Amino acid sequence: MNRSIIQKFFIVICSVCCISLTNAQTKLGNLQISKQMARATAPGQSMSSAYLLIENKGSTPDRLLTVTYSRAKEVQIHEMKMEGDKMMMRQLTSLEIPANGSVELKPGGYHLMMMGVQEPIKDGEQVKMTLQFEKAGKVDLIFPAQSLSGKHMH
Numbered sequence: 001m002n003r004s005i006i007q008k009f010f011i012v013i014c015s016v017c018c019i020s021l022t023n024a025q026t027k028l029g030n031l032q033i034s035k036q037m038a039r040a041t042a043p044g045q046s047m048s049s050a051y052l053l054i055e056n057k058g059s060t061p062d063r064l065l066t067v068t069y070s071r072a073k074e075v076q077i078h079e080m081k082m083e084g085d086k087m088m089m090r091q092l093t094s095l096e097i098p099a100n101g102s103v104e105l106k107p108g109g110y111h112l113m114m115m116g117v118q119e120p121i122k123d124g125e126q127v128k129m130t131l132q133f134e135k136a137g138k139v140d141l142i143f144p145a146q147s148l149s150g151k152h153m154h
């Protein structure tokens with residue numbers, strides 16, 4: 001390979017990285033949203049979960065109020081934590097995103113729970129959900145679906 005081919009090769013790789021980086025973040029008012037992921041439904045299950053990172057660059061807190069998904073009866077905001085030696089899951093009425101802070105929804109912690117999913121969510125599917133924040137407003141987000149195995153089902 002001569003030098004100019006190698007250079008072109010790196011330029012191509014670099015621009016692909018930059019494009020995927022800019023696509024991965026959504027700005028909504030003071031909020032910056034990234035790392036969306038949905039869990040593909042397990043066989044026979046009508047429930048699934050989804051995750052994302054919400055960063056608040058503003059000096060006032062915001063709140064995630066509601067989430068909707070056209071194929072689910074309901075999407076709930078859940079928290080999972082250890083109480084004694086038991087893992088407990090509870091539904092939150094809203095989720096605060098602190099000023100100049102962030103909340104990460106991830107397996108074993110906070111998550112979005114899709115209830116009554118009508119047709120299976122397949123691996124590789126682009127799940128579109130709508131999130132409503134108290135201050136930043138409403139946004140449609142794509143959650144790429146993956147089949148995740150492991151002990152954390154939520």
Ligand SMILES: [Cu+2]
Nearest residue numbers: 078089113154
């Ligand atoms: Cu849950």
